[in-house]
Amino acid sequence: MITATALTKNYGTKRAVDGISFTVQPGKVTGFLGPNGAGKSTTMRMIVGLDRPTFGSVSVNGRRYAEHHAPLREVGALLEAKSVHRSRSARTHLRALAATHSIPNTRVDEVIELTGLGSVATKKVGGFSLGMGQRLGIAVALLGDPQTLILDEPVNGLDPEGVLWVRNLARHQAAQGKTVFISSHLMSEMALTADHLIVIGRGRILADAPIEQIIDGANVPTCKVKTDSAEDLMNALAAQDVHLTRVDAQTIQVVGLDGRAIATRAMELQILLHELTPIQQSLEAAYMALTQDEVEYHSHLGNELAAATTGKQDQP
Numbered sequence: 001m002i003t004a005t006a007l008t009k010n011y012g013t014k015r016a017v018d019g020i021s022f023t024v025q026p027g028k029v030t031g032f033l034g035p036n037g038a039g040k041s042t043t044m045r046m047i048v049g050l051d052r053p054t055f056g057s058v059s060v061n062g063r064r065y066a067e068h069h070a071p072l073r074e075v076g077a078l079l080e081a082k083s084v085h086r087s088r089s090a091r092t093h094l095r096a097l098a099a100t101h102s103i104p105n106t107r108v109d110e111v112i113e114l115t116g117l118g119s120v121a122t123k124k125v126g127g128f129s130l131g132m133g134q135r136l137g138i139a140v141a142l143l144g145d146p147q148t149l150i151l152d153e154p155v156n157g158l159d160p161e162g163v164l165w166v167r168n169l170a171r172h173q174a175a176q177g178k179t180v181f182i183s184s185h186l187m188s189e190m191a192l193t194a195d196h197l198i199v200i201g202r203g204r205i206l207a208d209a210p211i212e213q214i215i216d217g218a219n220v221p222t223c224k225v226k227t228d229s230a231e232d233l234m235n236a237l238a239a240q241d242v243h244l245t246r247v248d249a250q251t252i253q254v255v256g257l258d259g260r261a262i263a264t265r266a267m268e269l270q271i272l273l274h275e276l277t278p279i280q281q282s283l284e285a286a287y288m289a290l291t292q293d294e295v296e297y298h299s300h301l302g303n304e305l306a307a308a309t310t311g312k313q314d315q316p
């Protein structure tokens with residue numbers, strides 16, 4: 001279990017992490033999400049003692065990382081900054097690390113197989129592709145068969161087969177009762193991998209809940225409606241918290257009313273509907289709704305997308 005209490009990090013006058021408290025539970029995959037610059041990597045670095053908190057604390061299984069006698073056996077981490085001798089082979093690199101923790105070479109061979117590095121294990125790490133480098137980083141994280149796994153953007157640079165492999169690995173580790181904490185920008189992948197999410201923005205926690213609750217929490221009812229009287233129906237449904245978009249001559253998207261309310265109003269005015277389809281919110285839409293005010297580096301398109309997914313666009 002990872003426990004953070006009032007965890008804070010300042011870089012000069014910049015507050016990267018702003019007094020966050022959370023726990024990451026064993027037996028689950030916990031996703032760590034947030035826009036660029038939200039403080040995810042800084043938080044992960046503090047968990048493994050690579051950055052010192054300015055205030056507050058963070059522990060793994062009740063102890064600070066540095067207090068563990070054999071940290072590799074306790075916590076395995078894949079973080080952005082890697083310190084690998086580029087002229088070493090993957091196997092030599094793993095063996096050198098294993099030796100520092102009295103981990104047998106048989107375990108090195110196991111993680112090489114597990115991470116699919118078998119065919120390149122004797123090649124120099126300096127020549128590795130981004131994906132191979134990620135696999136080596138994950139092999140390092142798994143080396144001590146740790147109780148807690150921390151993976152910062154593990155699917156970065158991986159091909160679809162690699163992405164699926166990371167998903168299965170994370171799920172398998174959690175099923176064995178391990179604590180798995182993963183950051184990612186790929187919402188669709190997180191939706192398939194994580195049980196629980198912690199979302200941060202500008203160093204603060206925006207949400208800490210099971211994934212279904214986060215999707216439902218941002219859920220504004222949204223329906224697609226088809227009718228021959230689109231204009232009349234739009235006039236009938238117009239209200240302050242209802243956002244209407246004319247998709248084509250017969251189709252309207254309604255945000256803010258459920259199917260029953262739309263059907264009732266249509267019946268009152270004797271407007272025939274020939275389609276009424278609820279649209280399921282995605283994790284991506286829920287995430288956009290949560291973080292739209294927290295993004296450090298806004299793009300024009302990003303704003304439009306956030307508005308579109310939360311139904312906050314102007315009526316046409």
Ligand SMILES: Nc1ncnc2c1ncn2[C@@H]1O[C@H](COP(=O)(O)OP(=O)(O)OP(=O)(O)O)[C@@H](O)[C@H]1O
Binds near residue numbers: 038
């Ligand atoms: N060593 C550093 N010195 C100064 N500022 C830093 C340093 N590391 C991070 N920051 C700043 O702290 C904030 C949080 O950065 P961090 O890398 O933790 O965010 P992140 O959520 O991991 O972002 P990304 O998704 O882009 O990796 C950012 O504003 C970043 O510019």
